[in-house]
Amino acid sequence: xxxxxxxxxxRAIREQLIVxxxxxxxxxxxxxxxxxxxxxxxVEYSQPVLYSHFKNKDAIMAAVAVEGFAELAAQMRRxxxxxxxxxxxxxxxxxxxxxxxxxxxxAMFSQAVSLPFATPEAPAALHAGFDELRVVVRPVPAGVDxxxxxxVLWAGLHGLVTLTRGGRLPAGEQERRLALLLSLLP
Amino acid sequence: xxxxxxxxxxRAIREQLIVxxxxxxxxxxxxxxxxxxxxxxxVEYSQPVLYSHFKNKDAIMAAVAVEGFAELAAQMRRxxxxxxxxxxxxxxxxxxxxxxxxxxxxAMFSQAVSLPFATPEAPAALHAGFDELRVVVRPVPAGVDxxxxxxVLWAGLHGLVTLTRGGRLPAGEQERRLALLLSLLP
DNA sequence: CAGACTTGCTAGCGGTGCTAGGATCGGGGC
DNA sequence: GCCCCGATCCTAGCACCGCTAGCAAGTCTG
Numbered sequence: 196x197x198x199x200x201x202x203x204x205x206r207a208i209r210e211q212l213i214v215x216x217x218x219x220x221x222x223x224x225x226x227x228x229x230x231x232x233x234x235x236x237x238v239e240y241s242q243p244v245l246y247s248h249f250k251n252k253d254a255i256m257a258a259v260a261v262e263g264f265a266e267l268a269a270q271m272r273r274x275x276x277x278x279x280x281x282x283x284x285x286x287x288x289x290x291x292x293x294x295x296x297x298x299x300x301x302a303m304f305s306q307a308v309s310l311p312f313a314t315p316e317a318p319a320a321l322h323a324g325f326d327e328l329r330v331v332v333r334p335v336p337a338g339v340d341x342x343x344x345x346x347v348l349w350a351g352l353h354g355l356v357t358l359t360r361g362g363r364l365p366a367g368e369q370e371r372r373l374a375l376l377l378s379l380l381p
Numbered sequence: 382x383x384x385x386x387x388x389x390x391x392r393a394i395r396e397q398l399i400v401x402x403x404x405x406x407x408x409x410x411x412x413x414x415x416x417x418x419x420x421x422x423x424v425e426y427s428q429p430v431l432y433s434h435f436k437n438k439d440a441i442m443a444a445v446a447v448e449g450f451a452e453l454a455a456q457m458r459r460x461x462x463x464x465x466x467x468x469x470x471x472x473x474x475x476x477x478x479x480x481x482x483x484x485x486x487x488a489m490f491s492q493a494v495s496l497p498f499a500t501p502e503a504p505a506a507l508h509a510g511f512d513e514l515r516v517v518v519r520p521v522p523a524g525v526d527x528x529x530x531x532x533v534l535w536a537g538l539h540g541l542v543t544l545t546r547g548g549r550l551p552a553g554e555q556e557r558r559l560a561l562l563l564s565l566l567p
Numbered sequence: 568c569a570g571a572c573t574t575g576c577t578a579g580c581g582g583t584g585c586t587a588g589g590a591t592c593g594g595g596g597c
Numbered sequence: 598g599c600c601c602c603g604a605t606c607c608t609a610g611c612a613c614c615g616c617t618a619g620c621a622a623g624t625c626t627g
Contacts, residue, residue: 202604202605230582230583230584231583231584231585232582232583232584240606240607241606241607241608242584242585242586242607243585243586243587243606243607243608244605244606244607245585246584246585246586247605247606251584251585252584252585304543304544304547304549305491305543305547312547312548312549312550313548313549313550313551339561340557340561343554343557343558343561344561346544346550346558347537347541347558347561347562347565349540349544349550350536350537350538350539350540350541350544350550350558350562351533351536351537351540351562352536352540353536353540353543353544354535354536354537354538354539354540354541354543355533355536355540357490357491357539357540357543358490358532358535358536358539361490361491361498362498362499363490363498363499364498364499364532364535364536365499368529371526371529372529372532372533372536375525375526375529375530375533376533376536376537379533379565379566379567380565381565388573388574388624416613416614416615417614417615417616418613418614418615426575426576427575427576427577428576428615428616428617429575429576429577429616429617429618430574430575430576431616432615432616432617433574433575437615437616438615438616
């Protein structure tokens with residue numbers, strides 16, 4: 196049945212289109228501007244079509260987040276490969292990603308999105324990103340758990356991102372905060 | 382004009398009632414359950430009355446957040462006074478507050494609420510809380526900015542709170558993460 | 568007691584996420 | 598070639614949201 200195959204292919208293309216448009220809309224105007232009506236209008240289908248691809252709006256955001264994990268991991272990997280101080284470069288890449296793509300970062304780490312995270316079923320890109328952060332904390336002294344230290348580093352970076360974006364911390368001086376954070380690592 | 386005074390007093394009481402009920406509702410069912418309709422119903426007035434006290438729903442959340450700042454500061458102060466290891470006790474109190482009152486914590490640090498934060502006009506209780514965190518990082522070695530170090534500590538704690546609550550970090554082991562974070566301080 | 572002002576209500580606007588039910592279109596069996 | 602059946606997609610609508618206009622009471626002032 197080549198007709199069936201073709202339809203499945205077209206369906207996959209349309210699903211990708213929905214995710215892409217949702218992401219563009221979110222990055223351009225923030226997630227509060229991403230309504231199912233506007234999204235449907237931009238993909239040139241009616242609202243119910245969205246629900247034939249995704250269970251609900253959260254699932255669309257989750258799909259966008261998965262894309263984000265891959266890009267964040269790639270960005271950190273690139274930074275590690277090209278910089279002379281890989282540790283600082285990776286951490287800087289993390290903050291730069293969050294600053295450049297706030298909506299994407301929110302979908303990944305702030306919003307309620309229901310995705311498996313701290314389990315083996317988590318998206319592979321998420322594990323890849325976490326592994327990049329492992330590089331930052333190395334070498335780990337004896338007696339310190341590398342995974343735990345990576346989590347604490349991640350928390351520090353994430354805290355800097357969210358407190359700054361929410362206006363809780365003044366926007367300047369972020370480089371100094373990052374330098375101080377990195378200098379604390381054993 | 383004692384009538385006028387009485388009315389102003391009653392108005393203030395009603396305003397406090399709105400804040401209290403909003404907070405109770407949020408703590409019981411989360412902020413997404415705090416709608417102006419339900420809030421109005423619980424304070425036994427109509428919706429528009431809310432808007433004669435507050436500019437919008439965000440302002441109500443901000444008022445709740447201000448209460449939270451005071452309580453968090455008080456909780457950390459109490460922990461410092463009674464514990465034998467004040468540094469750890471203060472940090473533990475921070476995490477305990479966030480775990481015990483997630484909705485309150487969200488209003489204070491996660492939601493969009495428009496409050497002055499990193500300025501002298503910020504609520505006094507916020508400064509008090511920040512000063513408690515200063516105690517945690519002391520004594521600060523020469524050459525390190527105490528304020529900056531406190532911000533980094535705060536970011537670490539806040540990151541732990543939000544990543545854990547969002548399911549990004551496994552819920553257990555929080556004590557070990559905290560111990561590790563504190564051990565990193567100079 | 569009359570008028571002005573305050574207070575709080577009902578009703579409604581434009582939006583949200585999501586879904587029921589019907590029209591339309593394509594492929595397969597007779 | 599025709600008909601039917603299932604997939605596909607849309608219109609219309611539900612229940613809810615934050616917020617506000619405009620009116621009906623109640624309260625104070627002259």
